[in-house]
Amino acid sequence: MVNSKIDNLSEKSEALVNLYKELEKNYEKLPLATKVDDIVPGEGPADAKILFIGEAPGYYETVERRPFVGRSGKFFRKTLTEEAGIQGSEVYISNIVKVRPPENRDPTPEEIVAFKPVLDREIEIINPKLIITLGRFSMAKFLMNVKISQVHGRLHKVRWPVTKITNENLDKGVPESEANDKQVKEERDLFVLPMYHPAAGLRSGKMRESFIADFKKIPKIIEWIENQKETESFKSTVEEYLF
Numbered sequence: 670m671v672n673s674k675i676d677n678l679s680e681k682s683e684a685l686v687n688l689y690k691e692l693e694k695n696y697e698k699l700p701l702a703t704k705v706d707d708i709v710p711g712e713g714p715a716d717a718k719i720l721f722i723g724e725a726p727g728y729y730e731t732v733e734r735r736p737f738v739g740r741s742g743k744f745f746r747k748t749l750t751e752e753a754g755i756q757g758s759e760v761y762i763s764n765i766v767k768v769r770p771p772e773n774r775d776p777t778p779e780e781i782v783a784f785k786p787v788l789d790r791e792i793e794i795i796n797p798k799l800i801i802t803l804g805r806f807s808m809a810k811f812l813m814n815v816k817i818s819q820v821h822g823r824l825h826k827v828r829w830p831v832t833k834i835t836n837e838n839l840d841k842g843v844p845e846s847e848a849n850d851k852q853v854k855e856e857r858d859l860f861v862l863p864m865y866h867p868a869a870g871l872r873s874g875k876m877r878e879s880f881i882a883d884f885k886k887i888p889k890i891i892e893w894i895e896n897q898k899e900t901e902s903f904k905s906t907v908e909e910y911l912f
């Protein structure tokens with residue numbers, strides 16, 4: 670059996686390019702999109718250690734076709750650099766929904782489901798050491814029945830399904846998208862750190878402090894993750910670590 674995980678940087682980059690080419694080709698089937706340019710792709714190195722997941726692009730993101738470049742995006746990128754010592758160019762930044770909802774309203778469950786395969790594939794290709802969710806919508810992808818006010822800034826280990834492709838399919842050249850019935854689902858651990866959305870951080874002095882305090886923890890959390898042994902087994906589906 671061969672894991673569909675890709676290890677080599679150029680293959681990962683190519684896989685991401687192909688993923689978005691495919692999405693653009695099929696833009697008419699997507700909710701919210703009226704033209705190819707409505708799609709705001711994820712941005713960053715394909716082998717990034719950290720994957721940030723926001724909610725959906727806004728006006729400026731759609732104009733530039735880049736995630737987090739508007740007011741809250743500038744606050745997010747500044748906090749990342751100044752408080753965590755990490756440049757925006759070192760991380761991969763994406764969204765739950767890749768097209769701007771009208772008037773920046775909350776994404777609907779149907780819209781989230783429609784873009785799920787793309788985000789799942791981004792996670793699989795990048796295989797980041799840490800996923801940081803920004804806001805409650807991306808948090809809900811990994812953590813059920815929790816309040817962001819209670820779990821923000823706390824690291825979670827989440828069991829996550831990994832798509833494995835059988836050698837039989839590979840030998841026959843069956844494309845991954847057509848091999849669903851023959852795919853074997855396995856699970857692996859993902860580290861997820863829920864954070865407030867930067868727009869919430871801009872709302873009040875207290876929220877800003879909280880947002881900044883969480884970002885200051887990132888280097889220590891990454892160091893802690895890198896020191897974990899891959900073989901370590903865990904008792905519960907979601908295990909919480911105190912940071």
Ligand code: URA
Nearest residue numbers: 723724725726736737
């Ligand atoms: N807010 C988000 O959630 N994503 C963006 O890309 C911009 C603002």
